[in-house]
Amino acid sequence: MSQYQAVAEQYGIILRLSDLAELTSKHDVVGRALYVLGLHAAETYDILIFNVLAAASNVYYPNSKTSSATLVASDKVGYVDLTALHANLMDQGGRPFDDGDYVFVVAPQVNASMLQDPDFKASNQFGKPERIWRGEVQELSGWRIVKTNAPGFAYVAQTTSGYADKVFYSFAIARNAYQISDLQNLRVYAAAPGGQTDVLQQNRKIGYKFAFKAIITNQNWITAVISAGQNTKNHA
Amino acid sequence: MADTISKAVVTAVAPEVDKSNWEWVEVPELDSFGTPHSGVSVNFEQFRPGRHFLAPELAFTVKDLLLKKLRADQRVFQKNTDQVALRLMQKNGPQKKG
Numbered sequence: 487m488s489q490y491q492a493v494a495e496q497y498g499i500i501l502r503l504s505d506l507a508e509l510t511s512k513h514d515v516v517g518r519a520l521y522v523l524g525l526h527a528a529e530t531y532d533i534l535i536f537n538v539l540a541a542a543s544n545v546y547y548p549n550s551k552t553s554s555a556t557l558v559a560s561d562k563v564g565y566v567d568l569t570a571l572h573a574n575l576m577d578q579g580g581r582p583f584d585d586g587d588y589v590f591v592v593a594p595q596v597n598a599s600m601l602q603d604p605d606f607k608a609s610n611q612f613g614k615p616e617r618i619w620r621g622e623v624q625e626l627s628g629w630r631i632v633k634t635n636a637p638g639f640a641y642v643a644q645t646t647s648g649y650a651d652k653v654f655y656s657f658a659i660a661r662n663a664y665q666i667s668d669l670q671n672l673r674v675y676a677a678a679p680g681g682q683t684d685v686l687q688q689n690r691k692i693g694y695k696f697a698f699k700a701i702i703t704n705q706n707w708i709t710a711v712i713s714a715g716q717n718t719k720n721h722a
Numbered sequence: 723m724a725d726t727i728s729k730a731v732v733t734a735v736a737p738e739v740d741k742s743n744w745e746w747v748e749v750p751e752l753d754s755f756g757t758p759h760s761g762v763s764v765n766f767e768q769f770r771p772g773r774h775f776l777a778p779e780l781a782f783t784v785k786d787l788l789l790k791k792l793r794a795d796q797r798v799f800q801k802n803t804d805q806v807a808l809r810l811m812q813k814n815g816p817q818k819k820g
Contacts, residue, residue, distance in 0.1 A: 490798075547764075552783055555779070
C-alpha cells in the first residue's frame, strides 16, 4: 500500500441570524439557511475535487485537436472518443468501478451532445428507449456517464484571437485514480441564541466546516477530456 | 492492374512541413517531490522526460500541462485555501441560484 503526505486545507462559513430576522421573515429562515449552507458546502467540495482533476497530466481532445484554443463546435465527444479512451485506460491497467465500468463525468452540455450521437441513439432506440426519454446516456462503450451541473463544470470561454467558443472539461476516471482525505466529515453546526455574550438572545449562529485534501495518486488512470458542448457555437 | 505508388514517389511529392516555428519543450527528469517525472500526454501521445521538438499548438499544450502539474504538486503541501474554488463559488454557488 502506498502512503501519501499532504497538508489539509480547512473550509467553512458561519452566518448569524438576528432575532428580528427570524421574527419578521415570512418563511423559515433557519431551515432555508441550513439548506443553502449544506448546498454551499457540497458544491465547494465538488469544485475542490474538480480543480485537482483539471490538473491531470493526460489530456484528450476530440478530432485530434491538440489545444483547447482551436476547438470548434464540431469537436464533440462521441462514441469514437469513448472507445479510444476506454482502450487507453485498460492499456494503463486502470481498474473499473464495482459495476464493471469506468466513470465519465460530464457537464450537461457535453451530455446533450452525447445524447445526439448517432451511435448512442442507434444502440438504444429499440432496446432501452427510456434512456432517450430521460435524457440520460447512462452507459456507453464501457463508461458510466455521470452528468453534473456542479459549478466547476461551467464552460470556459476561449481567449485565443478569433476564437470565442465555449469549451468544457470532462473526466475519464478509473478506480483509485485520485484520493480524498477523510479527516473531518462535512457537518453543519447550529447554535441556539443565548449565553453570556448574548443575554438578550439576539443571535443564532449556523455554519459548516470541513478539512480537505484531494490528490491524484495515479496519473495513468485519469484523463481530462476537453471538448465542445451542445451549445458551443463557432465564432462568426 | 491496380494503381500503385511507390514510397519514393510519395516522399518526392509530399509537401515539406514547415518547422521554422516549432519549438523545443523540455520535460524535466524529476518532479517537485524529487521522484521521476511521469511526463504528460496529449491524445495518448506520451511526452516523457527529455527534450521534444513540437509544433506551436502542441508545444503550448505540453507546456501548459507541465505548469499545471507543477502547481498541482505544490498544492499538495500548501495549507492555504483554494482561491480559484472560492471565486467560482462566489460566481456560481448556491447564493446565485437562490
